Amino acid sequence: MLYFHPESNTYPYMFIPALTKRRLILLAALFTLFAACKVTLLSSYDETTDKVLSEMQQSTTAFFVKYEVTPSAPELKYGNQSAFYQGLITSSRTLRIRNNAIEKNKPMINMLDLLDDNIRLMDSLHRGKPDGLLAPHDVRLLKSAFETQYTAMFKFIMALKSRAGIK
Amino acid sequence: MATNLNLPALAKDMLSAAKPILENYWKEVKPYVEKESKNFLQNLAMIAKLKIQDKISKEEALLHIQIQRNSFRTVLMAVEGLGILMVENVLNAAIGAIRKAVNTAIGWTLL
Missing domain, CATH: 1.20.5 (Single alpha-helices involved in coiled-coils or other helix-helix interfaces)
Incomplete structure (x- = not known):
């Protein structure tokens, strides 16, 4: 009734x-x-994260290419690379803050934390070099690690992008 | 409502919708994880070799190991994220597969 x-x-x-x-x-x-x-179990695709991460990847790749072409160039000494490290760390922390504000975004936040940690570790390794230069074997290992890391993050971002129907 | 719904047939439809998504996911993820696992192990072996040959210090070896671990963990995080998206796809495909039957049976749009 x-x-x-x-x-x-x-x-x-x-x-x-x-x-x-x-x-x-x-x-x-x-x-x-x-x-x-x-x-919907995960956050939607974030264009800013995609763009900033692409810039970080380009900057990191350019750094390794310079080392491969001119391994002992004075400009590659740790003391001359502070802008590179500061730029990467600033971008990584900016992305972390942005992604922390997005709901259902744990995988991306965890991946950004690992990327930030690796930038910090590479900085430590480079800083500790007596001549200020990374050795070819260091570059080989670092390049492999960062390429793997960026590829994994882009795989995830591409999947979010594809889910959103963006090509 | 329930008398109009053929539950075994609906369950079959849901599974049929989920199966290709699960198969595609595994088809894509398995070679990727295998390749990255191999790469991770090769890099660890290289670090060990460099340390044995005294080309790097213990501190440098530890930094390299930590970097490689973080990198491989990122791969696992991405796979976990892709897995969540796969579950989401499966749920939506399963709901999609039975949507028409359920909506028709109850007479209004529930799904």
Whole structure:
């Protein structure tokens, strides 16, 4: 019985039998669950993250290419590379703050933390070199690690992009 | 409502919708993880060799190992993320596969 009873000064829901009430709640819950008709377990694609990460990857690749072409160039000494490291760390932390504000974004936040850690570790390795230069074997290992890391992150970003229907 | 719904047939439809997504995911992810695992092990072997040959110090070896670990962990994180997206796809495909039957049976758009 859903009609209002003005003489008893009561609200209509009080007249709904308990069983019907439960059915209505269940129906409402089901409706809420499926209303959107689309299950979303992860955040949507973020163009800024994609763009900034691409810039970071380009900067890192350029750094390794310079080392491969001119391994002992004075400009590659640690003391002359502070802008490179500061630029990468600034971008990485900016992305971390941005991604932290996005809901359902744990995989990307974890990957950004690992990238930030690796930039810091590469900085430590470079800083510790007596002549200020990374050796070819260092470059080979670092290049492999960073390429793997960026590729993994882009694989994930591409999947988010594809889900959003963006080519 | 329930009398109009053929539950075994709906379950079959849901599984049929989920199967290609699961197969595609595994087809893409398996070679990627295998390749990166191999790469990780090769890099660890190279670090060990450089240390044995005294081409790098213990501190440098530890830094390199940590860098390689972080890199491989990123691969696993990406695979985890892709897995979540795969689950999302499976759920949506399964709901999509039974949408028409459920909506028709109850007479209004639930799914």
